[in-house]
Amino acid sequence: MGVLYITSQNDGVGKTTLTAALVGILKDSGKKAIGLIPSKEGDLVDTEREILSRLLGEEIGGPSYSSKDTLISAIVDAGAKSDLVIVEGPGTVDQADHIDIVSKTEAKAIVVSDFTDGDSCLEFARNFGSALAGVVINCRTKYGRTEMANKLIPVFEEAGIPILGVIPEDRTLLSLTVGQISENLGGKFFCGEHRSDRLVEHFMIGGFGMDPGQYVFSTRNKKAVVVRGDRPDVQMSALQTDMECFIMTNGLEPIEYVKYESDEEDVAVIIVETNTLETMDRLASLQKLARFDHPEKLERAKTLVSENVCVETLVDPEQI
Template identity: 25%
Template sequence: MTDTTTTLITATGESVGKTAITLAFARLATAGDQDVGYMKPKGTRLQSNVGKTLDQDPMLAREMLGLDAEMHQMEPVVYSPTFAEGVIRGTEDTGALRDRIATSFETLADGRDHVFVEGGEWRTGGVVELTDPDVAELLDARVILVAEYESPKDLDAVLAAADAFGDRLAGVVFNKVADAAYDSLGQDGIPFLKSRGVAVFGALPREKELAGVTVSALADELGADALTEGSTDVFVERFLVGAMGGDEALRYFRRARDTVVITGGDRADVQTAALGASGVKCLLLTGGHRPSGAVLGRAAEADTAVLAVNTNTATAIDRVESLIQGGRTSDARTVDRMAKLLDAHVDVDAVI
């Protein structure tokens, strides 16, 4: 146990690529002949599986890393809305939860060279005194912080996290850095952080394949009907909801980039406005309504896919949000691609 290295991967926010980075580091450590373990103390990406609420990330980790650990050990706390409600009502014992995590970790770490612990947004868990700084202290872990960077103001979040972790913070990995921000980060941001005592292991460029899902994958997951033959191999990274008037919608959509627009199938004005914006890559029409021939004709001219589902707009929004946020770490191919990026842009040896 004393020879086991424990690394907690945490993040400044949600959906910054933390899972892919954690699993990619674990794969790289395995390739370097380390016997690797994995744990996610607080399960947050929840789905129903054989009657239980489980986090998808430990399930993927167990498959990819060839682990035989039990799910209740890899994910000792299911951080669901029901759990959080129980905490604030006093039905959860903080001490018992900490003991559960520590006991599970002891089992998972036994005989391992390196255990990678996947955290979350670093402040999550405050209601039960299990934020990532608390977990790092509990497991005596060194910490890697994953952060995004678009402008210097994003360094506020990095410094706040660095202050919370203190000496346990080994360094920062920036992810999904756009071309326009890369020079600013390298020339100004990273030297500034180093001047404040925060090490930076590297910065990963933004890649569409790791930042969203294809239109075809979106259609498959939603069980949507394709109403046009528009491009379905393009990636969408975000969604917008069309619930306003046509003129307002046009101004709204013109700011879009790699976006799927969700709107009612009977909203021809919104559909037409969306098709006039180059950043809109797909229309998702709800309510089971079929659009007019004019809309479909314009979509065909613009080579924009039009998908239709029978669900209501609110349900479609929830499903699309989950798919776009979860699509980055859906399979081994994604993690392998992330491992190659880390190898090219990050001081991997310093991490593993």
């Protein structure tokens, strides 16, 4: 059997995203891979695994990580049913245990690291020795391409550690749904609650400016527009562009014509009691709540991994 063991030095760097993307890519190509995401009882991972199973259309296994031996046995059992097992290493164990699991299952380790962490994972990756397949750098910032090419890649190359891919930061993966935004702001739907599963990638404020409103709003797609409920002029300008929802502040409801046009344009309207500045302050802290929990995120992750990671090398059991 072939086993890929996806691990990291730090939490929240994209292990789950990479695991799900690889399983999804293999499924789309007609191949069979089993994904395993171990957890402790009652762990948040249990919920994440259920979400991934629903997104992928097949069960993601979840052995309880009560001991190394439990996980090793689960990997071996899964390997008997599939050509490739993709394991997301638990984040609650030390590296010595990761190394032991990799050794006893004859797995290849993939270390995932965030671009902002620089080369801090070098020693962690090096400790896997010959079992290391390489490193995947995630969330490379929009303007980080030069730093990646001129600073980070040479450091990894000099250390003899392969970089399997560099995945750019992506708005879709960092987004929340209209419903999640409403819930976290304590808002209520004035209309369009059935659109609560739409992803919002940008936030814009409706207000005074020198440029025409429609021009300003057209610079961003898949957006939420934050505006006072008593500004139908701004609201109508926004409705001429691609958007997902209004967040109307100060507890003010829009006029009937704006509601009608919002329904016509398939745009949800959320009412919040806070003012515009307070609302934007609260929105600024929401990104950390983003999770890998939406079909569009899975499709985007598969595309990003396919385009930026050496998938063929990783998923070929003969090379593992």
